[in-house]
Amino acid sequence: MATTEGASHYDHLEHMSVHDLLANINREDKSVPQAIEKAIPQIEALVNVIVDRMQHGGRLFYIGAGTSGRLGVVDASEIPPTYGVPHGRVIGIIAGGDGAIRKAVEKAEDNPTQAWKDLEEYSINQQDVLIGIAASGRTPYVIGGLKDARANGVATGCIVCNSNSAVAAQADFPVEVITGPEFVTGSTRMKAGTAQKLTLNMVSTTVMIKLGHVRGNKMVDMQLTNEKLVDRGVKMVMDELKIPYAEAEQLLHQHGSVRKAVDSRRHA
Structure with missing residues (x-):
């Protein structure tokens, strides 16, 4: 059995x-x-x-x-x-x-x-x-x-x-x-x-x-489908780039993803 x-x-x-x-x-x-x-x-x-x-x-x-x-x-x-x-x-x-x-x-x-x-x-x-x-x-x-x-x-x-x-x-x-x-x-x-x-x-x-969808320990490709996730994304950008919340929020809205927001500064 x-x-x-x-x-x-x-x-x-x-x-x-x-x-x-x-x-x-x-x-x-x-x-x-x-x-x-x-x-x-x-x-x-x-x-x-x-x-x-x-x-x-x-x-x-x-x-x-x-x-x-x-x-x-x-x-x-x-x-x-x-x-x-x-x-x-x-x-x-x-x-x-x-x-x-x-x-x-x-x-x-x-x-x-x-x-x-x-x-x-x-x-x-x-x-x-x-x-x-x-x-x-x-x-x-x-x-x-x-x-x-x-x-x-x-x-x-x-x-x-x-x-x-x-x-x-x-x-x-x-x-x-x-x-x-x-x-x-x-x-x-x-x-x-x-x-x-x-x-x-x-x-x-x-x-x-x-497959490359995590950077460090962060979900850099996650979809920003609600306020909680947008806030999490902003804090990821803050942490990666060592910038204030408002600046990170602006970058995230501009680029639409954590990965793109971070890379926009690092590759600038």
Whole structure:
């Protein structure tokens, strides 16, 4: 049996106090970063191929169902505003379509041929990388998508939380983060979901850094889509150029991005 489906280390949860429930959930959550640490060599291999493909014009795709699919969609949607990357360079696809982000679509994850149809709408090709996300490692939608992608020359990776899974078997660069039984037996939105989210953070952040979208430790290409981000951008320009707020604000408005504002002075 998959370890994510194993019996919880805790029982009689309904009789626990609120404090004990929270403390025990937190105790279980502390094991997640340790599980990810063991998978860093696998994550590194996957990141290297993504960077190489994206440097040559390729894209990164995520596919998944349920919680796993939602996490992929979230990660993909955060890349353009955070790093100024055009929409369509990182794409998240969830089984059942965008409506499944808010409401579960019955049996969507059970169709092994639908993922490739969904990917073909984006003209996925051999320049791209596909990551299948599945806590269980046995989701037919993800297995089928990875299998079809490999057959068409697309590099494949995965993020799963069980060892020796059917999903990992279809991935050129599998990442297995073994999180063990959940606090509530089988509820993989908990530790497994956390592990997937942390791993996605590591993958996409490292890729964006290696693609040049971070300077020092700053998001110099971020989109200035609200007052908070404009203020953050002004402070980045202030810090980089050692100039007053008002001057930095004027430069930022003039050039439209932190990178361009800073370079306008440094290259003047």
